[in-house]
Amino acid sequence: MDKPFAAAWNGPGAAMLSGIAFHLSIRSIEFELIMFHFLSACTAAFAGTIYTVGLVRALLLVTSFNIGLFSSIGFYRLVFHRCRNFPGPLAAKLTRFYATRLAAKDLQYYKELAKLHEQYGDFVRTGPREICILDKSAVSLIYGPNSKTLKSTWYGQTGNDPKKCSIHMTRDFNGHRIRKRAWDKGFSVKALGTYEPRVKDKADLFMKQLHKNAGRPMDVSAWAMYFSFDVMGEVGFGKDFNNLISGEEHPAIKAVHDHMAMLGVLSTVPWLLNILGSIPGAAAGYSEFFSFCAGQMREKHANWDNELYPQDIVSWLLKAVKEGDISASPSATALEDDSRVVIIAGSETTATTLAGILFYLAKCPEKQEKLQRLLDEAMPGGYSEWSYEKARSVPYVDDFINEALRLRPALLTGGPRETPAEGIQIGDTYIPGKTNVLISTYQIQRDPRWWKQSLEFIPERFGERREEMGTADAPFMPFSLGHYGCPGKNLAQMSLRISLSAIVQNFDVSFAPGETGENFDNGALDTFTVTLPPLHLHFHPRKGVRGPRIPRENSIMA
Ligand code: HEM
Structure with missing residues (x-):
């Protein structure tokens, strides 16, 4: 040489x-x-x-x-690479930072995904080892109860130690399955029965505020959040978070909202988010929220009477811990992480859905009138006759909620999953093993191949027109499915049924002057959960409807 x-x-x-x-x-x-x-x-x-x-x-x-x-x-x-034959942008094949760039562009990654599908087809390589799929048969293979996929590396963003993370971030299949049992107890029919009157109290308080502000524009993106955050305070922790009374966002959750955009963008590269979380000060906006949740959990732990039947979700988690049950959160850190899931997963999603429902009430007055008529028939004496059973007996309430969840799912993409070592076959397409796969919920639930008049708000497709519209065969997954599906689905549905039926029984809902709803309709931001633009609506008390009876201690007049 x-x-x-x-x-x-x-x-x-x-x-x-x-x-x-x-x-x-x-x-x-x-x-x-x-x-x-x-x-x-x-x-x-x-x-x-x-x-x-x-x-x-x-x-x-x-x-x-x-x-x-x-x-x-x-x-x-x-x-x-095993994914080399899948089409997609060159930069996406090389690095996940391409997705970060798309997510940061307008904070509307779901729209970027739609453009990619339009350009490259139903299977797009959106990262070096990630395939985004738009195929009906993929839904059950990826998310269904018999799916062999696991939670992908996306869930490693808060660390990879299953003993220290929330149930949501637990990637270990068995560990997750066992922990889920404690959660499921908190959402049993009996447990929900104890939550129902308290959700109704919050709905009454909401009605009271709407009456007080009747005829004035109300930003329902904000008020839906106050309602669902208070509901989660009550049934999640047995605590009043007082948003509906103050008419202001709780400071702890405000800090989270202020940083949601950063989280939405960085979650495209989970390891980066994980590293940032480990650097002191880098997640400052979250620390207030983290210590708030930890404080709530400690307070609950200290005051909780384990002789009583648990009255809220966190009590069910604590019960498992106190009894040394195998399903208990495996450490204090994991328990605190679980309390954050209760708040974020429980309140953000329900609020986004409720705001979407209110948007469609204003946008489709004929559907609103139909809902009012059916509820009036079930409760001819008006709101003073309201009961959950009667509200539930009107199937159109659920049809309305489902159609809102179809067009405006609270989580815009299904969580990414990893294929098993042997891969999976979706129709003619083989997806290799150890590949991250996901489906855009937003897009598949609007796809005209499976949804007739796909962009129109037609609640009847979940009811009397079900067969004609082919709803049973269409892909619908707002709560996801299978092992990792939403355990809070029944609670969310209960909150939505109660609030929707109460609102339309009490009010005629319309856009406030100058509000078209267009910005709200097109401007949802993909920020981990969804961030909604303001939506100003008017609530006109319906003639002859008696206002809700509000318990004195909740009275905002006090
Ligand atoms: C309309 C309201 C709601 C919608 C649309 C919704 C949707 C979802 C979806 C799609 C997932 C799966 C996420 C993933 O795959 O990463 C999920 C998970 C979860 N949801 Fe909900 N959710 C709602 C309300 C609630 C409520 C009220 C709670 C109560 C605390 C809750 C608790 C959870 C939990 C704990 C998980 C994690 C489950 C796991 O990883 O095993 N959700 N939700």
């Missing part, structure tokens, strides 16, 4: 080859799991190299290593 070549070989050339060798050695492992350790080791190694050979040479070596590493990754992803 002549001297200059040897020097290059010993320095940058060797570093470049090390980069390639490193990539080949980690190819078969889930590298996200050790990304934090890797980056820490890199930083330490870089500092050590500067100390040994000086800054300039250290930079040269690091650059060479990275050129080797990233060329090898890029070449592999394009030419040899």
Whole structure:
């Protein structure tokens, strides 16, 4: 070897080859799991190299290593990767940061996904090992009760230790299945029976505020949030969060909302979110919310009487802990993480759906009149005759809710899942093993191939026109399905039935002057959960309807 070549070989050339060798050695492992350790080791190694050979040479070596590493990754992803034959943008095949860019563009990643499907078809490679699918038969294969898929790396964003994360972020199949039992007890028919009168109290308080502000524009995106956050305070923790009385967002949840956009964008690269969460101060907006939830849980733990029948969801989780049940959250950290899920999963989703329902009441007055007529028939004496059984006996209430959930699902994409090692076959398409797959709920529930008059609000497709509209065979998954489906579905439906029936019995709902609903309809942001633009509506008390009887302690007149 002549001297200059040897020097290059010993320095940058060797570093470049090390980069390639490193990539080949980690190819078969889930590298996200050790990304934090890797980056820490890199930083330490870089500092050590500067100390040994000086800054300039250290930079040269690091650059060479990275050129080797990233060329090898890029070449592999394009030419040899198991997903190489799926169509998609070149940049998406190379890096997840392409999805980050799309998510950050207008914070409407669901619309970007729709454009990708339009351009590339029903199977699009949206990341190096992610396929986004728009195919009816994929729904049960990916999300159904017999699906062999698991929660993907997306759920590693708060860490990968199943003993320290919430049920929602638990990727281990068995660990998740066992923990779910404690949650399911909190949503049993008997437990729901104890929640129902308290949800009704919150609905009454909501009606009182609507009466008080009758004829004035009310931003229902905000008020739906106050209602559902208060409901979750009550049935989640047995506590009054007082949003409906104050007419203001609770400071703890406001901090979360202020940072939702960042979370929505960064969750496209879960390991990055995980690392940011580990850096002190990087998740400052969340720390207030985290300590609020931890405080609620500690307070509950301290005051909770385990002799009594549990009156709220968190009590059911605590009961499992106190009894040392196998389904209990495995650590204090996991329990606190679970309390955050109660608030975010429980209130954001229900609020988004309720605001969507109110939007359709204003947009489709004839549907609103039909709902009022049917409820009036069930309760001729008006709202003073209201009971949950009577409201439930009007199937159109559920049809209305379902149609709103179809057109405006509260979670715009189904959670990403990982295919089993043997892969899955979807029609003619084979998806290789260890591939992340997901379906855009928003898009599949609006697809004209399966939904007739797909963009029109027709609640009857879930009722009397079910057969004619082919609803039974159409893909519908607002609560997801199977093992990882929403355990709070029945509670959410109860809150929505109670609030919707109460509102239309008491009020005629219309757009406030100057409000067209267009911004609300087109402007939903994909920010982890959905962030809604304001929607200003008018609530006109219906003639001859007596206002709700409000318990004194809840009276906003007090
Ligand atoms: C209209 C209201 C709601 C909708 C549309 C909804 C939808 C969903 C969806 C789609 C998932 C699956 C997420 C994923 O795959 O990552 C989910 C999970 C979950 N939901 Fe809901 N949800 C609603 C209300 C609620 C309520 C009221 C609660 C009560 C606390 C709740 C608790 C949960 C929990 C704990 C999970 C995680 C389940 C798991 O990972 O096993 N949800 N929800």
